[in-house]
Amino acid sequence: MGVDPAACAVVEDSGPGVAAARTAGTRAFGYGGPTPAERLQGPGTVVFDDMRALPGLLTGR
Numbered sequence: 274m275g276v277d278p279a280a281c282a283v284v285e286d287s288g289p290g291v292a293a294a295r296t297a298g299t300r301a302f303g304y305g306g307p308t309p310a311e312r313l314q315g316p317g318t319v320v321f322d323d324m325r326a327l328p329g330l331l332t333g334r
């Protein structure tokens with residue numbers, strides 16, 4: 274779609290999905306609701322467990 278991956282964000286609930294987001298150079302948000310947080314953690318990844326927090330995380334508030 275012609276969008277720079279650095280301008281995108283990926284919200285994932287799986288370790289492989291978060292790893293793919295990091296590899297692609299996108300901002301990675303690991304939703305730890307269904308998946309243990311330790312499987313989502315890594316460099317450049319924000320792990321959270323409440324979807325109500327997502328808008329603030331995306332905007333940096």
